[in-house]
Amino acid sequence: MNTTDNWLVHDHRKYEAALREVELAAGAGQWEEAERLFREFVEDFKLHMRIEDEVLYPMFRESVAESGEDIDSLTEDHNDIARLLHDLAYVLKHREYEHFEDSLAPLYRMMLDHDAYEEEVFSRFGERSLLARRDEAVARLNRMQPSDNRREWSF
Numbered sequence: 001m002n003t004t005d006n007w008l009v010h011d012h013r014k015y016e017a018a019l020r021e022v023e024l025a026a027g028a029g030q031w032e033e034a035e036r037l038f039r040e041f042v043e044d045f046k047l048h049m050r051i052e053d054e055v056l057y058p059m060f061r062e063s064v065a066e067s068g069e070d071i072d073s074l075t076e077d078h079n080d081i082a083r084l085l086h087d088l089a090y091v092l093k094h095r096e097y098e099h100f101e102d103s104l105a106p107l108y109r110m111m112l113d114h115d116a117y118e119e120e121v122f123s124r125f126g127e128r129s130l131l132a133r134r135d136e137a138v139a140r141l142n143r144m145q146p147s148d149n150r151r152e153w154s155f
């Protein structure tokens with residue numbers, strides 16, 4: 001297992017657990033707590049997606065010619081996840097709690113599928129691309145600016 005895998009797998013398990021915490025709080029009727037946990041999770045998770053969208057995915061595209069289709073699919077997943085996050089944020093904001101489970105379930109499933117797929121893709125291409133360019137990856141991460149975020153968030 002390499003460093004990229006460790007970072008990726010660690011973050012993925014953390015976000016999956018965080019989303020479960022949101023669900024548990026909601027299930028116990030603690031809506032304020034559910035909303036607080038959701039916001040905490042989502043702020044962190046937005047950054048995770050940005051790092052992938054703006055640094056890691058482009059670097060895979062550049063270094064591994066055959067990664068294109070997989071990176072396209074992973075990017076599509078991010079678009080779907082962003083849509084589902086918007087749905088859930090809407091439900092919480094407008095206290096439409098009767099729709100909560102219907103919004104959370106597809107998001108959680110999508111996250112699990114995406115995370116597993118991404119871990120598989122990264123470990124398939126990771127060793128010979130990203131690690132060889134680790135300094136550049138770090139430099140690109142450091143250059144990321146809030147204003148460059150291409151993804152639009154309404155919350």
Ligand SMILES: [Fe+2]
Nearest residue numbers: 049052114118
């Ligand atoms: Fe991702």
Ligand SMILES: [Fe+2]
Nearest residue numbers: 012048052118
């Ligand atoms: Fe990820």
